[in-house]
Amino acid sequence: MRLFEAYNSHSARLTLLALLSASTLYCFYKSLRLKRHALLFPTTNPNSSSKGKLFFVSQTGTSEILARRLLRLLTSCDLSFDLVHPKDYEPEDLSKETLVLIVASTWEDGNPPPDAGFFSNWLAESADDFRVGSMLLSRCKFAVFGVGSRSYGAAFNAVARGFSKRMRKLGGLQVLPVEEGDVDAGDLDEVFDVWSRKLISVLKGGSVENGVFDGSMAVVESDAETIDGSEEDYDDDDDADRENGAEGSIVDLEDIAGKGPSRKTKTMTTSSGTINGEKEMVTPVIRASLEKQVFLFSLPSLVAEIGKWARDLE
Numbered sequence: 001m002r003l004f005e006a007y008n009s010h011s012a013r014l015t016l017l018a019l020l021s022a023s024t025l026y027c028f029y030k031s032l033r034l035k036r037h038a039l040l041f042p043t044t045n046p047n048s049s050s051k052g053k054l055f056f057v058s059q060t061g062t063s064e065i066l067a068r069r070l071l072r073l074l075t076s077c078d079l080s081f082d083l084v085h086p087k088d089y090e091p092e093d094l095s096k097e098t099l100v101l102i103v104a105s106t107w108e109d110g111n112p113p114p115d116a117g118f119f120s121n122w123l124a125e126s127a128d129d130f131r132v133g134s135m136l137l138s139r140c141k142f143a144v145f146g147v148g149s150r151s152y153g154a155a156f157n158a159v160a161r162g163f164s165k166r167m168r169k170l171g172g173l174q175v176l177p178v179e180e181g182d183v184d185a186g187d188l189d190e191v192f193d194v195w196s197r198k199l200i201s202v203l204k205g206g207s208v209e210n211g212v213f214d215g216s217m218a219v220v221e222s223d224a225e226t227i228d229g230s231e232e233d234y235d236d237d238d239d240a241d242r243e244n245g246a247e248g249s250i251v252d253l254e255d256i257a258g259k260g261p262s263r264k265t266k267t268m269t270t271s272s273g274t275i276n277g278e279k280e281m282v283t284p285v286i287r288a289s290l291e292k293q294v295f296l297f298s299l300p301s302l303v304a305e306i307g308k309w310a311r312d313l314e
């Protein structure tokens with residue numbers, strides 16, 4: 001009887017030891033994760049201030065002029081934004097942004113100007129990558145204004161629509177429908193000014209004249225912003241972007257294994273095929289997610305192993 005009790009208490013102690021070891025390992029893992037998170041998302045990030053970001057994607061200056069005009073209007077309304085060209089921006093920092101505005105023109109075959117190719121492809125690849133997930137931009141509210149010409153048919157403002165679609169897919173909250181400006185219609189300035197006023201109203205938490213947006217920071221659901229296109233149009237845009245992407249846009253098999261390239265660490269592949277860096281197969285965002293999955297998968301077998309080891313000691 002005493003032998004049985006002694007055995008029981010011994011095995012209870014060993015089980016307790018196994019559980020304590022497992023929870024210690026888990027805490028260790030969590031602290032590593034927190035450290036990594038702090039590195040990935042520092043609270044004071046030089047690239048990501050509390051200011052909003054106003055991107056312009058422009059080849060011949062039309063979108064840039066409009067973006068500068070919008071910046072002046074935003075500033076006059078005490079709304080603080082940085083004017084940013086995508087070529088000067090690390091797309092991975094998008095996950096830290098809370099407010100993003102984009103004024104973007106569309107060029108040949110529905111593509112962005114070449115110097116926005118990297119940014120555009122990063123968005124496309126990340127949005128298509130199931131490992132990145134739909135939470136990446138969950139803190140980010142955004143709005144997009146397109147500059148294009150209706151004479152290009154289905155490719156009319158394909159870039160603006162593509163940005164909108166991909167940012168929504170990554171969890172971004174669109175606060176206004178995409179507005180599609182037509183440079184050949186003769187009313188671009190007027191259309192832009194109306195859109196800008198709606199935007200200011202939404203950003204200020206007020207209502208919008210047409211009554212569609214009557215609350216603070218109205219969020220537009222995925223289908224709402226389709227003006228003259230369908231979801232099929234967007235899918236065509238995706239294909240066109242990837243097939244006809246400009247500088248920095250070549251997608252190869254390695255990219256398929258590690259999407260969402262970082263400008264800091266990733267290859268910049270130019271149209272001439274020049275490579276100026278090493279490819280990173282897994283970006284920090286994807287790596288953190290994969291590590292979590294591997295750890296959670298191995299946790300039960302780890303506990304079993306510790307239990308077995310404890311029994312062997314008896």
Ligand SMILES: Cc1cc2nc3c(=O)[nH]c(=O)nc-3n(C[C@H](O)[C@H](O)[C@H](O)COP(=O)(O)O)c2cc1C
Pocket residue numbers: 057058059060061062063064105106107108109110111113147148149150152155156157158183
């Ligand atoms: C060669 C060329 C190709 C174009 N392709 C498209 C297009 O596919 N879709 C579109 O909506 N607009 C297209 N446009 C119209 C441009 O978007 C328009 O000229 C716009 O004002 C350019 O803006 P940006 O000066 O900001 O670059 C094209 C214009 C040119 C000259």
